[in-house]
Amino acid sequence: MTETSAITPAAPSHDSRPTRVRIAPSPTGDPHVGTAYIGLLNYLFATQRGGQFVLRIEDTDRTRFVSTSEQMIFDALKWVGLTWQEGPDVGGPYGPYRQSERTEIYREHVEILLANGTAYKSFETAEELEAMRQSQIAAKMPPRYNGAHRELTAEQIAAFEAEGRQYTVRLKVPATGSTTFRDELRGEITFDHNNVDDQVLMKSDGFPTYHLANVVDDHLMQITDVIRAEEWISSTPKHVLLYNAFGWELPKFWHMPLLRNIDKSKISKRKNPVSLNYYRESGYLPQAMLNFLGLMGGGMAQPTEQEIVSKGLNTKEGDIFSLAEMIEKYDFARISLGGPVFDLVKLKWLNGEYIRKQSPDEFFATLRSTLFSDAYLRAVGSLIQTRIENIGQFGDMTGFLFSDNVMPPDIVWIPKKREPADTIKFAEEQLTTLEAAAWDLDSITAALKALGEAKEWSVKENFMLLRAILTGSTTSPPLVESLIVFGKARTLDRMRRFIAFQKLPKRS
RNA sequence: GUCCCCGUCGUCCAGUGGUCAGGACAUCGCCCUUUCACGGCGGUAACACGGGUUCGAAUCCCGUCGGGGACGCCA
Numbered sequence: 001m002t003e004t005s006a007i008t009p010a011a012p013s014h015d016s017r018p019t020r021v022r023i024a025p026s027p028t029g030d031p032h033v034g035t036a037y038i039g040l041l042n043y044l045f046a047t048q049r050g051g052q053f054v055l056r057i058e059d060t061d062r063t064r065f066v067s068t069s070e071q072m073i074f075d076a077l078k079w080v081g082l083t084w085q086e087g088p089d090v091g092g093p094y095g096p097y098r099q100s101e102r103t104e105i106y107r108e109h110v111e112i113l114l115a116n117g118t119a120y121k122s123f124e125t126a127e128e129l130e131a132m133r134q135s136q137i138a139a140k141m142p143p144r145y146n147g148a149h150r151e152l153t154a155e156q157i158a159a160f161e162a163e164g165r166q167y168t169v170r171l172k173v174p175a176t177g178s179t180t181f182r183d184e185l186r187g188e189i190t191f192d193h194n195n196v197d198d199q200v201l202m203k204s205d206g207f208p209t210y211h212l213a214n215v216v217d218d219h220l221m222q223i224t225d226v227i228r229a230e231e232w233i234s235s236t237p238k239h240v241l242l243y244n245a246f247g248w249e250l251p252k253f254w255h256m257p258l259l260r261n262i263d264k265s266k267i268s269k270r271k272n273p274v275s276l277n278y279y280r281e282s283g284y285l286p287q288a289m290l291n292f293l294g295l296m297g298g299g300m301a302q303p304t305e306q307e308i309v310s311k312g313l314n315t316k317e318g319d320i321f322s323l324a325e326m327i328e329k330y331d332f333a334r335i336s337l338g339g340p341v342f343d344l345v346k347l348k349w350l351n352g353e354y355i356r357k358q359s360p361d362e363f364f365a366t367l368r369s370t371l372f373s374d375a376y377l378r379a380v381g382s383l384i385q386t387r388i389e390n391i392g393q394f395g396d397m398t399g400f401l402f403s404d405n406v407m408p409p410d411i412v413w414i415p416k417k418r419e420p421a422d423t424i425k426f427a428e429e430q431l432t433t434l435e436a437a438a439w440d441l442d443s444i445t446a447a448l449k450a451l452g453e454a455k456e457w458s459v460k461e462n463f464m465l466l467r468a469i470l471t472g473s474t475t476s477p478p479l480v481e482s483l484i485v486f487g488k489a490r491t492l493d494r495m496r497r498f499i500a501f502q503k504l505p506k507r508s
Numbered sequence: 509g510u511c512c513c514c515g516u517c518g519u520c521c522a523g524u525g526g527u528c529a530g531g532a533c534a535u536c537g538c539c540c541u542u543u544c545a546c547g548g549c550g551g552u553a554a555c556a557c558g559g560g561u562u563c564g565a566a567u568c569c570c571g572u573c574g575g576g577g578a579c580g581c582c583a
Contacts, residue, residue, distance in 0.1 A: 026583050061582055126581060133580080140509040143579060168581050186513070195511045195579085203581040210583050234512055234578040257514080257576095264575060295520060295532090302522055302531070319520085319532050336521075339576065343519050346533045356546070 019051025021225050024214065026058040027069030030275035030489060031076035033342065034229065034259055034267060037293045041256060042227050043082050044299075044330045054221060055087030057098045058214070060207045070098075076276035080286045080293075081323055086221075094221040099213050106208040109216050109246070110169050110201060118245035119201060121167040122149040123160045126204075145170065145198045166204040171211075171238060171245075173198050179237040184225075184254045185335060191237040199238045211235060215242040218251055227254040230339070231266070254332065257297060257339045267342050270496070278489035282404065283370055287322065288351040294326050295319060295346075298336040301329055320353060371402060379485045383477040397477060401486055406472040406494065407501060413468035415461045423465060424502050426457055430466055431495045439488045444480050469498045 021042040025035045046053040055077070057070055074089055086092025096102055113119035122145075124132075133143040150172060152160075160167070173196045180190040201212040208216070218226060233255050243250050261271035268274065273282075279289055294300055302318045321329075358366065370376075384397045400406050414423050429451055437447040452462040467479050470491065476482060483491050 024583085028583075058583065064582065122581095124581095129581080137509080142510040144510090166581095170581095183513090189512070191511070197579070200581050205581075207581090209581070214583090229577095230513070231577055231583095255513085260576080262519085266577070292520095298521055300521090316532055318522090337514055338516095339514075340521090341519055343533075346520065349533055352546090 017222065017224055019046055019049040019225060020054065020221065020223050021046045021051065021227055022054035022056050022218070022221065022223050024056045024058045024217075024228075025073050026061065026064070027066055027073060028061070028064040029066050029069055030277050031069075031073045033274050033276060033279070033293075035073065036077065036080050036082070036276055036289070037259055037296065038227065038229060038256060039077055039082050040080070040290060040293050040326075041297075041299075043084075044326055045225065045227055045254075045332065047327050048330070051224075052085045053083075054092070054094075054223070055084040055089075055097065056217060056221070057088050057100075058210060059098060059100045060210065060213055062205065062207065072277065076280070079276065079280055080290050099208070099217065102213070102217070103207060105220070106202065106213055106216060107206070110208075110212070113171075113201070113245055114169065116245065118172055118241075119169050120150055120152070120172050121157060121160075122170045122198075122200075123152075123165045123167045124149070125166075142195075147198060150198070168200045168204050169202040170198040170200055171241060173238070173241060179240050181236055181240045181250070181253060183233065183236075184252050185332075185337065186255070189233065189236070191234075196237050196241075199235075201242075211238050211242065215239050215246075219243070219246070219248045223251050225252045225254060227256065230255045230258045256335070257337050259296060260339045260341045262341055262343070264339065264341065266339075269492075272342055272344070273489075273493045273496075275489045275492075277487070278493050281487045281490050282493075284347070284351050285354045285366070288347070288354045290323055290326075291319075291321060291354075292347045292350050294321065294330065295350075296340040296342070299330045299332060299334050300326060301331060301334060316353075320350070376485075383481055383485060387477065400471040400473070400476065401482070406470070407498065408468040408472045412472070412474055413465060413498075415464065418461070420502070424499060426455060426462075427465060427469060427495065427499055427502075429455060430462075431492065431499065434483075434488075434495070435492060439484060441480055441484065444483060448480075469495055 023035065023039045023042050025032070043053050045051075055074075057073075059065055059070070070088070074087075077084075084090070086094065086097060088095075088097040091097075110119065114121070129145070132146060136143045149170075174193050176193060178190050178192045179196070180188050182188050199211050200209050202208050217223075236253060236255075240250060259267040261267055263271065265271070273279065276289075280286075300321060355363065355366075380398055380401055384394065387397060388394060395402075410420070414420050418426075430448065433447050433451045434444065437443050448462060448466070449459065451457075452459055457465075463479050464474065466483075467476055468474065470476070470479070470482060470486065486494075
């Protein structure tokens with residue numbers, strides 16, 4: 001076990017087994033476009049092969065758990081039109097599909113690893129480890145567990161446990177050699193073992209980390225193909241080592257290129273709207289979103305010049321296709337590995353194409369189910385009923401709720417006694433505060449007031465700034481109520497756009 | 509800092525040894541039009557660089573450079 005190299009068999013044959021794939025989002029906030037992207041790919045892969053698509057909730061991190069998140073993930077995936085055969089909501093033969101309900105399973109599996117010597121208990125505290133990491137970084141060393149507890153004797157372990165010290169269980173990565181695995185899109189990838197850290201598999205709270213839970217569940221749920229984002233490549237050797245430690249057959253790995261911001265960095269909410277709620281609430285059509293996601297990565301064959309001519313296609317039609325067409329034509333072998341920029345400009349164009357394609361009746365139905373739904377109008381109405389004298393004034397007071405671009409002039413948003421730079425800085429703090437807030441009257445109000453007190457911004461300045469950002473004006477219906485009606489995803493996006501715009505170098 | 513992945517117009521894709529390197533979005537110009545949008549027509553714009561291999565490289569190999577990701581008791 002110490003000396004060597006665990007070479008993965010080149011291509012394990014799963015041909016006899018039915019295709020089973022999965023997505024495994026974690027409920028830590030708003031549903032993410034990346035989840036829909038990887039979800040679409042998994043859905044296509046399974047559907048094309050007559051296989052099963054499983055939805056598994058990875059809720060092993062209690063500190064980041066958001067209770068409303070799971071339902072939002074279901075809703076968002078259904079909104080774009082994806083369906084799954086097994087999951088927490090629909091059940092299935094390999095459940096439970098929520099990792100927090102599988103802790104006993106992980107515990108049993110950790111015992112196996114502890115017994116066969118492929119994992120060990122480590123008694124350092126989180127603080128000790130953090131200090132170690134910092135000093136390594138400061139010394140320009142790769143941060144890595146130093147292996148202090150790799151070879152504890154039974155007596156030492158007993159002594160630590162007698163003290164009542166908590167421990168984590170770590171993977172005992174072989175000291176020498178390397179692990180090679182096959183990525184179906186890239187070929188063989190090798191990692192030298194001295195570049196693979198002794199990953200924590202079970203936290204001191206008894207919950208597994210992603211790495212353990214993911215491997216155990218994928219095996220138990222008979223997953224044949226792991227289709228996930230590229231960011232997982234560097235932890236794949238740990239997963240391979242785990243499969244080997246259990247003596248399990250490996251699934252095939254397909255690492256998809258990462259969606260990017262305009263500056264090419266991994267897509268993130270600071271630089272791009274990433275919440276599916278935002279797209280839904282801003283009036284993007286689900287077909288357009290799905291189509292756009294299908295465009296990312298190049299899996300859809302573009303029509304050849306001959307086809308365009310012979311079928312009399314409009315050239316842009318090559319970029320427009322439905323889920324059904326993707327099922328028919330999407331080809332994983334065609335995927336290009338450069339990370340695609342999630343370009344809002346093209347998404348908007350595509351969405352416009354879908355809107356124009358609707359019949360008047362369909363368009364009316366779209367309006368009635370979104371911006372002009374009974375529920376939305378009722379909520380908006382309650383904001384302004386006492387404030388208008390004739391219905392014609394409706395738009396005067398609610399325009400900001402029906403517009404996409406609201407940018408207040410300087411006189412409106414900069415408080416008399418504040419500098420622009422400080423004001424923007426405070427707006428950023430409001431943003432951070434609201435990101436973390438539950439979206440109800442009391443939570444928002446309390447969070448905002450607490451922030452104002454901490455930063456010494458009066459309630460008036462505080463709320464006025466937010467009002468300016470949200471409505472573009474100094475006059476509006478009650479602020480927090482308006483925030484709630486407008487929705488969290490759109491509010492945060494509006495704030496981010498305001499901040500980004502104000503930070504742009506001003507031309508005089 | 510270490511390891512891994514990637515590299516065609518500004519962006520998304522086509523191209524798998526021989527093409528004037530193609531399409532879409534964006535952008536620019538013209539047309540249509542009471543406005544705006546749509547639509548039509550046209551233009552600008554790319555093989556990161558350097559070595560090989562080859563009669564011939566965007567396509568194959570090597571190096572450099574550039575970009576990205578990972579390095580958590582997060583996923």
